[in-house]
Amino acid sequence: MSSPSPRILIADDEEEIRFALKLHLGREGYTVVAAPDGAAALDRLEAEPFDLVLCDLVMPRLDGLGLIDAITTRGLGVPVVLMSAHADVETALDAMRRGAFDYVAKPFRADELIFRLRKAIEANALSARVERLQEALEAEASFGGIIAHSRPMQQIFRTIRKVVDYKTTVLLTGESGTGKELVARALHFTGTRREGPYIAVNCGAIPDNLLESEL
CATH class of the missing domain: 3.40.50.300 (P-loop containing nucleotide triphosphate hydrolases)
Structure with a gap:
């Protein structure tokens, strides 16, 4: 029995980017849901499970850094890859300090993005397995x-x-x-x-x- 495909939530205020990412990631076998801003993405995260969030830095209502803070504060336990056309080292470091798993600069190559997303999903799954094993060992x-x-x-x-x-x-x-x-x-x-x-x-x-x- 095959395992379900990883679920990715995209948060970006540009409709063309949401459409392109959803199309490309869907072809790679991912189940993709798109939201127009961080607030809408947060609502989806609290309503259903996702394996990864791919979000833009600059968005209305709730930006990428704010979304990362909300995910961390609410203990949602989903890795975040932040993307932005306004790339600079300080922003990337700030995002990582706040809990982002990775940071990619727009425009990016499709193969590079897929590699980073796969890496984030696998690392989070491994972390979850280690945590379950630790709990089992402590119970034992x-x-x-x-x-x-x-x-x-x-x-x-x-x-x-x-x-x-x-x-x-x-x-x-x-x-x-x-x-x-x-x-x-x-x-x-x-x-x-x-x-x-x-x-x-x-x-x-x-x-x-x-x-x-x-x-």
Whole structure:
């Protein structure tokens, strides 16, 4: 099953440029939506997902730098490539400082633009994958408020997750100070047992002849 084509949002106040870019990028396999200014582009971004924004620097209502600021402030997480016929080093640096992924000067070659857009989309996708992997690793390294990275503790977490939603009696054993009560609390409050009371029983303080009846 083929993956959906990347979605690109174009923001430019010149209709001819919007038409030309939409036509060319469409031929390259991208799904393209066009907006006449930054404010309209921001509305589209908040309504539907996009993989990249290609916007002009000078636009009415909301210019390119303002659009970059809004995207960053609202945490929309989409890379922006800024384009302008008024190219200068200071503007390019300002755009990058504000969060733009790249900056291209008009007029530009079609192959150069495609290369930069593809690079931005791939870099953003890689960043998202790394973030998901990091979240998965952090989730794997924690359980019920306990954070551990050692292999033995990871194995304990995996074992606990297998029984956490079952009403199975679990006996935790180990030397004093190894965290048995922490694991017991995590096991209780993470699974279906959390609806009932948590009662800690220190088995080490119970005489052997009374332990079985106490449990």
